[in-house]
Every structure is written in C-alpha cells, then in structure tokens.
Amino acid sequence: MAKAKSAFVCTECGAEYRKWQGQCSSCQEWNTLSEIRLASARPGSGAATGRSGYAGDLSRDVVDLSNVDLSEVPRLSSTFAEFDRVLGGGLVPGSAVLLGGNPGAGKSTLLLQTACKLAQQRRILYVTGEESLSQVAMRAHRLQLPTSGLQMLAETSVETILAVADREKPEILVIDSIQTMHLEDISSAPGGVAQVRESAAALTRFAKQTNTVLLLVGHVTKDGTLAGPKVLEHMIDASLLLEGGADSRFRTLRGQKNRFGAVNELGVFAMLEQGLKEVKNPSAIFLSRPEQQAPGSLVMVVWEGTRPILVEVQALVDESALGNPRRVAVGVDQNRLAMLLAVLNRHGGLFTGDQDVFLNVVGGVKVLETSADLAVLLAVVSSLQNRALPKELVVFGEVGLSGEIRPVPSGQERISEAAKHGFLRAIVPRANAPKQAPKGMEVIPVDKLSDALDAL
Known part of the structure; x- marks a missing residue:
C-alpha cells in the first residue's frame, strides 16, 4: 500500500513545505505551518496520452477570445x-x-x-x-x-x-x-x-x-x-x-x-x-456631533468603493510624562500618523516630539486611503493649539513628504457630498478645486501644508 503523501502549509501566506519547521520562510511568522494530506494522482484510463505523458480530456475545443459570449450574468x-x-x-x-x-x-x-x-x-x-x-x-x-x-x-x-x-x-x-x-x-x-x-x-x-x-x-x-x-x-x-x-x-x-x-x-x-x-445614509450616523465644537475635532470626506462618506476624526495632543511619547491611532495606520507628524514638524513648524498624540476615527470606521492626511494634521494642530475649528469646515487631501498637498480621486463628488450635509467651507487640494463651487459653499484650494495652516 502506497504511503499517503503530505505537505505543510502556512495558514498566513499559503506557502507550502515538504517538512515541518517552526518559522515560515515567506512571511516570517512562527508556528503557522499545518499538515495537509495530498491526494494521490490517478492514472488516466483509456484516455489519450501525449508526449509529455499527460492523460486528460482532449474533446474540449479552444475558443477565440473575440467569440466569448459577453452577455451579463443575471444577479439575485x-x-x-x-x-x-x-x-x-x-x-x-x-x-x-x-x-x-x-x-x-x-x-x-x-x-x-x-x-x-x-x-x-x-x-x-x-x-x-x-x-x-x-x-x-x-x-x-x-x-x-x-x-x-x-x-x-x-x-x-x-x-x-x-x-x-x-x-x-x-x-x-x-x-x-x-x-x-x-x-x-x-x-x-x-x-x-x-x-x-x-x-x-x-x-x-x-x-x-x-x-x-x-x-x-x-x-x-x-x-x-x-x-x-x-x-x-x-x-x-x-x-x-x-x-x-x-x-x-x-x-x-x-x-x-x-x-x-x-x-x-x-x-x-x-x-x-x-x-x-x-x-x-452612513454619513448621517458618523456626524452626530455636539453643539459645542471641541478642539481636535474635524470632519473629512473618505471614499469607500463607489461613494463618499463623511466621518469625524478626533485628535488629542497632550504633554508626555514619558521619555518616549506615545503615538496611538484607531481607524488609521499608526505608521502613517508618525510620518505625518514628521512632515508637520519639518514643513509646518510645529514640534510634537515631546507630546503624546492620540487619534480616533469616530464610529469605528477604518480609513484605508490617503485622503485623510490633511484632516489628520489639521485636527492635531487644533488640539495642539487648543483652538476649536469651525463646525461647518470639511477637509480632505493627501500630504506628501515635502509638504505638498496632492489631489485625491473623485474630488468633485466629495465636495458635493459635503455640500449636501450643510458644510459651508472646504479646504481641498488645488487640483481638486471645482471651477464653480456648490451654491453657498466656499472652497479653499491649497498647494502646501503651510497654505492649509494659513487658511485656518
């Protein structure tokens, strides 16, 4: 009786190994290899065998790509x-x-x-x-x-x-x-x-x-x-x-x-x-804000799939009692927060190296795109200066390492969504500024981080 063949598969990255080992060489994770049994190959019976020894069904026809049916699959x-x-x-x-x-x-x-x-x-x-x-x-x-x-x-x-x-x-x-x-x-x-x-x-x-x-x-x-x-x-x-x-x-x-x-x-x-x-209307539940605006609170427009959503980001900057100040981010990438604080120090002239910085996206939303960069920095500045930002202000834009404000996709749709919810002022990248702003809304285009700080 032939011995059953087995392999060891990493549950994190899917890499396969012939023998068990403590660490996966592909993803560097420990104790993630699990044994699986491999099905034995069955020899073809009565099937045509080519020069390579492969036995299979040779009755299928090759179809030209241009002849493939393009009718849309019905959905339920x-x-x-x-x-x-x-x-x-x-x-x-x-x-x-x-x-x-x-x-x-x-x-x-x-x-x-x-x-x-x-x-x-x-x-x-x-x-x-x-x-x-x-x-x-x-x-x-x-x-x-x-x-x-x-x-x-x-x-x-x-x-x-x-x-x-x-x-x-x-x-x-x-x-x-x-x-x-x-x-x-x-x-x-x-x-x-x-x-x-x-x-x-x-x-x-x-x-x-x-x-x-x-x-x-x-x-x-x-x-x-x-x-x-x-x-x-x-x-x-x-x-x-x-x-x-x-x-x-x-x-x-x-x-x-x-x-x-x-x-x-x-x-x-x-x-x-x-x-x-x-x-x-997801934006409505994420914008349940108090009447009295607090420092460090700001609304940003993120793009999720095929629609814009308005969410609130909150920042708390406090003097650190530790030798190594903490950087805690919930809803955004913590490494990106550290990078943005370095840009703020270098190109904004505001030092946060001796401050604890806490960041939270309200409602449990996880922001995966870079359009939240500018809103995160302005919320940090608001908390650092202990000055509340206007409640009718909305912000979006990507911040580069040299302090430039880069455009983001679907800028016009983001501005229109903010106008629908009653926002009167928007700070956006200059490339995303519309030729004609929505009625009753002031759009402030910026090129650099210093321009955004001046606009506040």
Whole structure:
C-alpha cells in the first residue's frame, strides 16, 4: 500500500513545505505551518496520452477570445441594498462568497434574514453546523422573520450535505460555518487547514457545476483576520468581512475580494431588536456631533468603493510624562500618523516630539486611503493649539513628504457630498478645486501644508 503523501502549509501566506519547521520562510511568522494530506494522482484510463505523458480530456475545443459570449450574468438580489452594494450588484449564480467576522458581529443573523426573505420565491438550503435547528428557529421567531419555505439541515459532513443539495437542487446554499465541516477521507479535525481547504473546494466545485450560489460563514482569528485566509482566497469569488464591536450598534460590511464587483466597498448596518437594518445614509450616523465644537475635532470626506462618506476624526495632543511619547491611532495606520507628524514638524513648524498624540476615527470606521492626511494634521494642530475649528469646515487631501498637498480621486463628488450635509467651507487640494463651487459653499484650494495652516 502506497504511503499517503503530505505537505505543510502556512495558514498566513499559503506557502507550502515538504517538512515541518517552526518559522515560515515567506512571511516570517512562527508556528503557522499545518499538515495537509495530498491526494494521490490517478492514472488516466483509456484516455489519450501525449508526449509529455499527460492523460486528460482532449474533446474540449479552444475558443477565440473575440467569440466569448459577453452577455451579463443575471444577479439575485439579497433583499438588502447595502449587501448588494458590497457584492457588486447582487448574488451571482455559481459564485462562492465567504462572509467573515468576530463572534457576535451578526454573520448568522444577516444570512438568516437574507435566506428567510428569499425563501418566499426561491429554493434555499440553510445548513447549520454550529447550532441546532431549534436554536435557528428561535432566532428567526425572535427576529419576526417569515419561516415558511426555508429548507434547513443540521449537518457537518460535506458528503451528506452534497447529497442532500443534489437531491433538493437549491438556488442558494448557506454553510454556517466552514470551520465545522469535515470530509470523511481526511483524518484531521474539523477547523484544520486540510479540512477547511478540502471542504471549501468540494462545496465550491458543486456550486460551479450546478450554478448554485454558495454562501460560507468564516471565523476570525485573535488578530481579526479570517482563519486560514490564504487557504481559501483562491477558491472563492468574494470575501466579505462584517466588522463591529459588542459595544457598538453599527456594523460595517467591507469587501476584501470580489471577482464580480469593486473591492473595498462598504455597507453599513444597524443592529436592532429585529436584526440587522441597513443604513441608507452612513454619513448621517458618523456626524452626530455636539453643539459645542471641541478642539481636535474635524470632519473629512473618505471614499469607500463607489461613494463618499463623511466621518469625524478626533485628535488629542497632550504633554508626555514619558521619555518616549506615545503615538496611538484607531481607524488609521499608526505608521502613517508618525510620518505625518514628521512632515508637520519639518514643513509646518510645529514640534510634537515631546507630546503624546492620540487619534480616533469616530464610529469605528477604518480609513484605508490617503485622503485623510490633511484632516489628520489639521485636527492635531487644533488640539495642539487648543483652538476649536469651525463646525461647518470639511477637509480632505493627501500630504506628501515635502509638504505638498496632492489631489485625491473623485474630488468633485466629495465636495458635493459635503455640500449636501450643510458644510459651508472646504479646504481641498488645488487640483481638486471645482471651477464653480456648490451654491453657498466656499472652497479653499491649497498647494502646501503651510497654505492649509494659513487658511485656518
């Protein structure tokens, strides 16, 4: 009997090794290698074999790229406009979508709401591996959801799930969660790298062959990333992350990978007693500011996917009692904050080397683009000088190392969004200044950081 071959895969970067080692040579992470069993190659029987020895199906025809059908793939609405926005317009038949998030973020709630509503006109199979059918039914009753028509299955065996799905022929298959699924011919425990990868591969293969929408629920690790992301990211078509702490009633759904739409799209939901409710105007919830303006508070316009969102950034600068002042940033990159403080010292003439600097983006929003640079620096200056900025002021722009203010994409749309919310003054890069400002709004174009400080 031939010995089963195995390999060791890094759960962080996906690198493979023939033998186990403590540190991954690719990503330099420790203790991230897990063993997986490799399927043995099966010799072709009766198939044509070429000079290279490859045996396969030679009946397929080669198609010229110009002759490929360009008809748009029909999409299924999830009944949530924010969910459809992140997906790129809706669920695509034959696609595999991974939904991840912290425990209690609302992953199962979102999918249960979607499944119950869609089950009224489509065939849906909801497979739960973590909860019993009575627990799911109690949650649906508590959320006052329509329960008729939704097919439920409590199972963790992938073979059984595929057999039931082949018999029921659902249009949408929900797996909650992929970490609880297992294949019989793999000896490792459920949740391991081998089980997660092979289970996801088998389910995705079924979805592609039957044109079924596959929705997978994934857990996150301690550092907030999806468990085994590199193992799954090449198999799935879309990877979504539902973020939101237990102390916040708002949840943000962000697209990290999408073969059928834009990445980094953002959807906002509110967690209520009736489940998740979509927020039509995210800027309104992030701008709940007090009447008395405080120093260090400023509104900026960030671009999320295909729309602008107004969020408030707060800075607190205080004299440090330590030899090494602290730089704490929540919602923005901490290394970028340190770089911006160096630019402020060199080109703005304001020294913060002996000050503790704390930065926070209100509402739990994570700003991933550089358009927040100018707003961050002006908020720091406001707190450092202990002088409040005008409440009707909005700022955006990228700051370069030489102190120049660089333009950002979609500047006109950002200014228009700020004008809709009643802002009367805007400090923007000169290249983003419109030829004609919105009615009632003053746009101040700047070229350098010193120009922005003078404009204050």
